[in-house]
Amino acid sequence: MTANNSLHPASLQEYLWTRELSERKKSLRLPPPETILRYGAFVGSAIQCHSSLERTMEHARRHITDAESQGTSVISGTVILADTLIHSKGRFARSWHAPPGGLWGSMILADTFLTRARTLLPLALGIACCEAVRGLGVHEAHVRWVNDVLVRGQKLAGFLVESFRGPRYGEAFHLLGFGINVNNNSFPAELTDNAISLSRILDGPVSLPDFTLSFLAKLAWNIGLLCHEEERELHRWEGAEDQENQTAHLLLDQWKKLSDTIGKKVLYGYDIQQKPLYEAVVTGINSDGAIVMRLNDGTEIIEHSGELQYLKA
């Protein structure tokens, strides 16, 4: 059965080096946008399009395992798309509703990152999605730490990153899972108040292949930023870049521009649905992506992992 959301790597490359590049040139002169795109251009080097899968993350693991058993390597940047998922799940085995109309998929990324870039990798997904959504005119889209994308307080997209080690050669990969409500308008009863789709926001359907192109191009850009910042960090270690020339981290800067988390009163929990822990006010984000919060007694707390829920101020 042919997939409806069908995409070819060549289309993505063309989009990347024309539309995405010209958009980025409007807002960034240095470093040259071409440099950033070259770093991220491996995203979507191979694209699999399926009409239906059980879970794309599971499919990605199987793809790596199969490739290793045949003595071949997996192409880093391989994207796996499915029109619908039968047994999709989010973190902590939460159910994830993935009917036709949404953008459901995973990307396989070989783990070539240094520690800091690896830690910041999940931010790239939320940023890319938020940029793609704003590109459709939905300017009220924001990122909630770590990488949820919300519009009008309702969840438009969720992401998960899982690591996986190939069973034969032991090569480490990151599996980047994405679920974006594009044209799917019906949600299970328990999600109705908290979930929203792009077509509902825009009051009409969105071209899923076009949105997919835009999201993947922005993901390529943001992963490119991460790689570029990693190179700068290596230069700093080698003393090639003096302290005066240091600027803020470009990916973190972009996260700050797109997020509305800082300043919000929040409920924090490691698994917020099962075990919310405490209320606090978010005061910032650290250079390693950790969230900085102030508790009611005035003390500061820094969390590197967990989830937030916004509370009314």
Added chain:
Amino acid sequence: MAEEIDFDAILSKYRADPFDYAEIYAAHTGVVTFKVEEGSSVNCTSGEWQHIPGSPLFEITRERNTKLITAKTNGTISSIRTELEGQFVEAGEKLLTIRHPLKKKEVIENILKEVLYLFPAPERAKYFFSLDIQSRIEKRGSKALTIQPGDEIIIMSLMKRDTPIYYTGEAGVIHSVYFTPGVSMDQGQALIGICASEKLPLIQKVITRVKADWDKLIDPVHAEE
């Protein structure tokens, strides 16, 4: 894992010196300014969420960036390198030692750590048992659960990136769990302590013996639970 334990030797060691000694090193290069002196009492991190920093120990300044280092363990400063005050130090330079009075539970844990296989945290992150292991623990308890090398036992979570951790030690039961879900663990800290199921009686003997000898072991000043 040790086959036999010389209880008398271990207990007399703790009887003679019922303290742990936490040596504090410079994490990176910089100029050091001490905030304590020899004999100062220091408190460890506290608060419901472990969010209240411990007592200030020293500041270290590198390239105009000053970092305050606080105590992670309570006790008294038993030695301090005062000659390094205001001096530039290299990463890894020993700066001071905190003498920490041991409680009964800590003595038991210390002895057990000598006989258990300790599985360390690969990165500073939060950890939780994998869903399968968690449900088996809930049903039967961790001591009824045997794990094998290669089993996916723990999920490491950092910035919403979840990494399955596969067990690499000897097969055995999970005797001790040193992490709490939702609380960060430093790289290298023990996450779980494993022992072969046939060694469980030996472990129980350690616990019983320390409990029985506790009053004789520790002077009344330190005889807290």
